[in-house]
Amino acid sequence: MPTLAEPQRAFATVAVFLATFFITLSIGRLLKRRAGVRFGIFFQLFALALAFYAAVWVYGVDLRWRNHAGAALTLLSTGVVIALIDRYLWDLYFEQRRQTVIPKFLRELVALIIFLIALLLVLSVGYHAESQLKWLLSGSGVAAIVLAFATQNMLGGVIAGMSLQISKPYKVGDWLQIGERFAEVMEINWRSTRLRTNDAIYVDIPNNEIVRGTIVNLHYPQELHAMRIRVGVDYNTPPNKVKDALMHATLHADWVQAEPAPKVFLVDFADFSIVYEIKFWMLSHQNYNNVCDAIRTNVWYEFKRQKITIPFPIRTLEFNRKSPVKPAEEHGKARTILETEPLFSCLDETQVETLIKDARTIHFGRGEAIVEQGLDGSSMFVLLDGTAQVSVAQNGSAIRVGVLRTGDCFGEMSLLTGDKRTATVRAENDCEVLEIGKPAMAKLLRDAPECVNQLSELLARRKLETEGIIRDASKPGADDMAREYRANFLQRLSGFFEL
Numbered sequence: 256m257p258t259l260a261e262p263q264r265a266f267a268t269v270a271v272f273l274a275t276f277f278i279t280l281s282i283g284r285l286l287k288r289r290a291g292v293r294f295g296i297f298f299q300l301f302a303l304a305l306a307f308y309a310a311v312w313v314y315g316v317d318l319r320w321r322n323h324a325g326a327a328l329t330l331l332s333t334g335v336v337i338a339l340i341d342r343y344l345w346d347l348y349f350e351q352r353r354q355t356v357i358p359k360f361l362r363e364l365v366a367l368i369i370f371l372i373a374l375l376l377v378l379s380v381g382y383h384a385e386s387q388l389k390w391l392l393s394g395s396g397v398a399a400i401v402l403a404f405a406t407q408n409m410l411g412g413v414i415a416g417m418s419l420q421i422s423k424p425y426k427v428g429d430w431l432q433i434g435e436r437f438a439e440v441m442e443i444n445w446r447s448t449r450l451r452t453n454d455a456i457y458v459d460i461p462n463n464e465i466v467r468g469t470i471v472n473l474h475y476p477q478e479l480h481a482m483r484i485r486v487g488v489d490y491n492t493p494p495n496k497v498k499d500a501l502m503h504a505t506l507h508a509d510w511v512q513a514e515p516a517p518k519v520f521l522v523d524f525a526d527f528s529i530v531y532e533i534k535f536w537m538l539s540h541q542n543y544n545n546v547c548d549a550i551r552t553n554v555w556y557e558f559k560r561q562k563i564t565i566p567f568p569i570r571t572l573e574f575n576r577k578s579p580v581k582p583a584e585e586h587g588k589a590r591t592i593l594e595t596e597p598l599f600s601c602l603d604e605t606q607v608e609t610l611i612k613d614a615r616t617i618h619f620g621r622g623e624a625i626v627e628q629g630l631d632g633s634s635m636f637v638l639l640d641g642t643a644q645v646s647v648a649q650n651g652s653a654i655r656v657g658v659l660r661t662g663d664c665f666g667e668m669s670l671l672t673g674d675k676r677t678a679t680v681r682a683e684n685d686c687e688v689l690e691i692g693k694p695a696m697a698k699l700l701r702d703a704p705e706c707v708n709q710l711s712e713l714l715a716r717r718k719l720e721t722e723g724i725i726r727d728a729s730k731p732g733a734d735d736m737a738r739e740y741r742a743n744f745l746q747r748l749s750g751f752f753e754l
Contacts, residue, residue, distance in 0.1 A: 267313055272307065276306035304328040305328055308328050311324055329373050333366075340369075425475065439451050479538055481515075485533075486531050489529075489566045490529055492529075496561065497529070498531070501533055502517060504554045505519075505535050508546060509545070509549050510542045517534060518533075527567070528566045535550065585687075592637050596664055601710070609699065613698065615689070615692075618685065621683065629675055632676050633673055634666060634693065636664065637662075638661055638665075639687045642659065642682075645657040647678050670692075671714065671751070711748055
């Protein structure tokens with residue numbers, strides 16, 4: 256570069272200083288108005304340092320002074336970089352686009368790191384030959400090492416928290432599997448994640464520990480998820496019978512979703528049992544304990560009815576003596592009820608005993624349906640113990656129409672004619688019922704054919720009562736209708752029981 260005369264060089268220096276200063280300030284004001292960048296007084300000092308550095312470079316002062324000006328410029332430029340990062344990275348990208356709030360601590364930590372990097376750069380590059388600053392370089396290195404060891408866990412948690420906030424593998428309200436426990440996410444901060452188990456126990460896990468393991472989110476991408484329960488069953492029971500029983504028990508448990516439908520798998524031939532696995536779908540995992548209890552409770556009652564055994568371990572020695580088919584108390588209760596039921600008034604004492612012997616006693620748990628409206632049936636029930644609710648489905652809702660108590664009979668129309676169930680009977684508490692099936696009734700009717708006429712008379716009378724005709728015996732055609740109903744029921748009884 257050709258050497259300028261002293262007046263010209265002074266003029267050029269002043270011109271470069273003013274031009275650099277005002278251009279830099281103009282750029283800063285433009286960024287502030289258009290993008291909302293908050294520079295503050297540091298930008299003015301940066302503009303002044305940049306103008307001064309450009310001026311001394313043009314003027315050609317001593318290299319040492321130029322290094323001092325460059326060092327000041329480098330340190331002041333960190334304020335500009337930090338302001339740009341605050342606006343474009345933290346505010347626009349994370350908080351507006353990613354909807355992630357950046358804590359003040361993280362902003363200040365990043366700003367401090369940027370300033371330290373600039374300071375080390377100045378000391379190592381600009382003053383590497385200055386012996387008086389060597390102690391500062393070595394001291395800063397030792398301090399950096401000490402600081403790194405002291406804050407590694409905290410910084411690791413913050414960085415992991417930032418990673419979780421960006422990737423969002425879970426959110427507040429999701430249920431996670433942590434080891435062998437299930438817990439709901441209650442709070443996510445930059446250091447840790449706070450969870451609450453089904454037992455209302457709070458767990459605080461550092462974020463750097465969570466990101467090192469596998470995150471199992473039961474509510475992502477949707478709350479609907481599948482869980483599994485295993486049940487061991489005796490080897491003598493056919494698998495299809497067990498699968499049907501388990502499916503029925505699962506479908507009638509609260510909180511189990513009908514769609515997707517549950518599935519039952521035979522998963523293992525174990526030492527003393529065949530192991531089956533129930534796969535069922537549920538929504539909120541908050542109900543996991545309740546739904547498992549409901550399924551297992553229903554399984555017990557269903558197995559009891561189907562005479563399916565959950566075996567003891569083979570190292571248990573068990574002696575079983577056959578008990579009577581029906582205990583004396585239960586037998587006497589059933590006999591008393593049947594002897595007072597008009598439906599069986601045509602039977603003598605021996606025939607009633609035979610009917611009870613051929614019937615079976617079954618148990619239903621609270622809330623289970625004993626019969627369901629619209630389903631086929633060929634048996635009737637005698638309620639030996641408990642209470643049951645009778646309801647009829649109309650317009651998509653169940654309307655309660657009555658309550659059955661100990662000693663009541665129901666389902667006789669399905670037993671005698673094979674008609675579909677006209678109502679749903681659901682146990683209000685644990686119920687014990689005597690089920691009289693078609694084979695037992697057919698055997699009695701073949702031995703006592705006179706009962707057929709009596710039963711057809713009784714059914715015709717009940718139908719007339721239902722239609723309100725019997726209350727008005729003088730109504731024209733009432734006798735003809737009664738005869739028609741008796742003949743119709745007699746024909747249906749004979750055909751259904753093949754008499």
